[in-house]
Amino acid sequence: MSLRFRLIGLVCLAxxxxxxxxxxxxxxxxxxSVRTEMRSALLVGRQTIESAIERLQEASDPSRDLExxxxxxxxxxxxxxxxxxxxQAVAAPVAESPRFGAVPRWFVRVIGVVPITDRVPITIGxxxxxxxxxxxxxxxxxxxxxxxxxxxxxxxxxxxxxxxLLIYLFVGRxxxxxxxxxxxLEQVGDGRYRTRIGGxxxxxxxxxxxxxxxxxxRLASAxxxxxRLNEQLLTLQEQERSELARDLHDEVxxxxxxxxxxxxxxxxxxREGRVTEARNHVQSIADAVRPMQRQVRSMLGRLRPVGLDExxxxxxxxxxxxxxxxxxxxxxxQLGISAGCEGLGELMGGTICRxxxxxxxxxxxxxxxxxITVSIDRQGEEVWVGITDDGRGMSEPSRxxxxxxxxxxxxxxxxxxxxxxxxxxxxxxxxxxxxxxxxREVACVSVQxxxx
Ligand SMILES: Nc1ncnc2c1ncn2[C@@H]1O[C@H](COP(=O)(O)OP(=O)(O)OP(=O)(O)O)[C@@H](O)[C@H]1O
Ligand SMILES: [Mg+2]
Numbered sequence: 001m002s003l004r005f006r007l008i009g010l011v012c013l014a015x016x017x018x019x020x021x022x023x024x025x026x027x028x029x030x031x032x033s034v035r036t037e038m039r040s041a042l043l044v045g046r047q048t049i050e051s052a053i054e055r056l057q058e059a060s061d062p063s064r065d066l067e068x069x070x071x072x073x074x075x076x077x078x079x080x081x082x083x084x085x086x087x088q089a090v091a092a093p094v095a096e097s098p099r100f101g102a103v104p105r106w107f108v109r110v111i112g113v114v115p116i117t118d119r120v121p122i123t124i125g126x127x128x129x130x131x132x133x134x135x136x137x138x139x140x141x142x143x144x145x146x147x148x149x150x151x152x153x154x155x156x157x158x159x160x161x162x163x164x165l166l167i168y169l170f171v172g173r174x175x176x177x178x179x180x181x182x183x184x185l186e187q188v189g190d191g192r193y194r195t196r197i198g199g200x201x202x203x204x205x206x207x208x209x210x211x212x213x214x215x216x217x218r219l220a221s222a223x224x225x226x227x228r229l230n231e232q233l234l235t236l237q238e239q240e241r242s243e244l245a246r247d248l249h250d251e252v253x254x255x256x257x258x259x260x261x262x263x264x265x266x267x268x269x270x271r272e273g274r275v276t277e278a279r280n281h282v283q284s285i286a287d288a289v290r291p292m293q294r295q296v297r298s299m300l301g302r303l304r305p306v307g308l309d310e311x312x313x314x315x316x317x318x319x320x321x322x323x324x325x326x327x328x329x330x331x332x333x334q335l336g337i338s339a340g341c342e343g344l345g346e347l348m349g350g351t352i353c354r355x356x357x358x359x360x361x362x363x364x365x366x367x368x369x370x371x372i373t374v375s376i377d378r379q380g381e382e383v384w385v386g387i388t389d390d391g392r393g394m395s396e397p398s399r400x401x402x403x404x405x406x407x408x409x410x411x412x413x414x415x416x417x418x419x420x421x422x423x424x425x426x427x428x429x430x431x432x433x434x435x436x437x438x439x440r441e442v443a444c445v446s447v448q449x450x451x452x
Contacts, residue, residue, distance in 0.1 A: 004171040008164055015160045026152070027110060030145040034113045038136040041078035042118055045134045049081075049120045062124040070132060077140045082133040084119075103139075103146045111145065113138045177205050181212060193220035229409060236402055244299060251295040255288040262288070312342045313349050317374065320357055328364055332371045340378035348434060351410045352376060352385055355418075358403045359387035359430040367391020367428055378436075385432040393424040407432070 001009075052069045056062050066083060073081040115136050122129040180197060187195040193216055197209045266281035308316040314337050321333045344352070356374055363372050369391035377384045404420070407430075411418040416434035 003175060004168060007167050007171055011163055011167060012160075015156070015163075019156065022156075026149060030149070031111050031113065034111055034138050034141045034145060037141050038078060038113060038116060038138055041076070042116060042134055042136050045073065045076070045079045045081065046118055046120055049132050049134075053120070053122055053124065056124050059124065062127075062129060066122065066129060066132075078136055078138070080135045080137055082135075084130045084133055103143055107146055107149075108142055111138075111142050113142070174202070177201050177209070181208065184212060184216075188216055188219065191223075193217075193223055232402065232405065236406065239402075244302075247295065247299055252292055255292040255295075258288050259285050308349050308353060309346070313337065313344065313352060313376070314342070316349070316353050317356055317376070320353070320360060321374070324360060324364055331364070331369060334371065334373045336373075336375040336377070338377045341376050341383060344383065344436065348383070348414065348436070351414055351416075351434065352383065352432075354410055355385050355407045355430065355432050356387055358407045362403060362430075363387070363389035363391060363428065367393070369427070381436045383434045383436060385434070386429060388427060388429040390427040393426060393428050394420075394422045395424065404430075 049069065052065075056065050056069075059065050070081050070083045073079055115138065117136075118134045119131050120134070121131045177197075177199070180199075184195045184197050195216055196213050199209075201209055262281040262284045266278045266285070269275070269278035269281065317335060317337065321335060324331070325333060356376075360372060360374070363369050367389050369389035371390045373386070373388045375384075375386045377386075408418045411432045411434060414434055416432060418430070418432045421429040421431070
């Protein structure tokens with residue numbers, strides 16, 4: 001059932017209950033007052049007759065006086081008076097006309113007051129003149145109560161009708177924005193994040209509208225960011241694959257080709273008994289295998305940080321620094337790793353390595369530094385990674401690359417945060433804070449290679 005009809009139902013229920021309570025109270029009061037009225041009418045009638053009989057003790061014609069006495073009750077609202085004697089006079093009560101039609105039988109039954117009778121014997125001057133019978137007639141009193149009852153129903157009936165009408169109109173109007181909100185939520189659920197709710201609303205609903213609009217805007221920007229990242233990821237993957245293919249083609253294929261030729265020549269010469277020449281070809285094969293091994297190892301290193309699995313984080317970072325020290329020995333490198341940074345797990349360790357790798361490579365490629373400092377510090381449930389150089393800093397505007405964006409994504413995927421500090425002419429710093437309790441579901445984020 002709709003909210004509107006539920007509310008109306010509740011109001012009706014409250015009205016019915018209050019009417020029932022009011023009706024019960026009115027019934028008790030009405031029944032009591034009719035009964036009291038009848039009793040007092042009977043009592044007054046009896047007293048009137050008794051005092052009249054006392055006065056008639058010396059009367060010369062009591063029969064005529066008694067008839068007049070009975071006739072004096074004519075028009076009484078509640079009593080029917082009869083003379084039971086020689087003259088059988090009857091005085092009936094006046095019947096009042098009803099305002100709202102005849103009193104219904106059920107109402108008379110509900111009031112439950114039946115006529116009561118009395119009898120006054122008449123003895124005047126020692127002579128028995130019969131008796132006067134009195135009988136109450138509650139009809140007029142019940143009619144009065146019925147008129148009051150119907151009068152009292154008019155106000156609640158008008159009030160209830162008005163209340164129900166107002167609730168119907170107001171609730172319908174108040175619910176209209178909620179229907180719009182439900183529709184808008186459905187649209188957002190279907191991926192239409194540009195949906196917004198407008199218009200003037202009550203303050204409570206305006207808050208809801210603003211929150212919805214903010215949520216939809218955030219979803220829209222997250223959706224756009226997601227698409228952008230996906231595109232970037234695909235680009236990076238393509239770039240990575242083409243680099244690997246190029247390396248395999250340029251660095252490995254020629255050696256394989258040479259090994260193939262050397263192996264064929266060695267085999268032929270051994271068949272011809274030219275052992276010394278064959279040995280030279282075998283040596284050539286060994287010479288070709290060594291650079292190939294180096295190349296394959298370097299490619300593997302790009303796919304996974306060298307030494308992380310086997311020797312741990314410290315060794316992997318030292319390998320990276322050694323890599324650059326061999327190529328750029330004029331730069332000083334400082335490394336500090338605090339206790340508790342081992343055993344952080346493959347995902348966390350891999351991410352730290354990638355951050356250090358990219359920041360080191362950036363410093364050497366872009367900054368011309370004399371000193372690069374790498375620090376990895378465990379602080380409670382967080383690991384703080386910092387890479388600082390004293391180079392020339394980032395020039396404005398700088399060309400956006402994939403490196404910083406990539407490590408930012410890796411760090412955020414683990415629930416961490418990445419920040420940069422740039423001092424033109426004085427250096428550049430990269431800082432990452434990673435929570436140790438990174439969630440399992442992000443473990444699917446693969447650790448991708450970045451060229452050193
Ligand atoms: N340590 C640094 N000192 C000075 N400038 C830096 C430093 N690190 C980054 N930059 C600037 O920030 C830019 C963006 O760096 P980012 O690593 O994202 O891209 P990139 O290194 O140019 O290319 P790649 O996508 O290959 O990493 C760089 O082009 C460079 O201008
Ligand atoms: Mg870079």
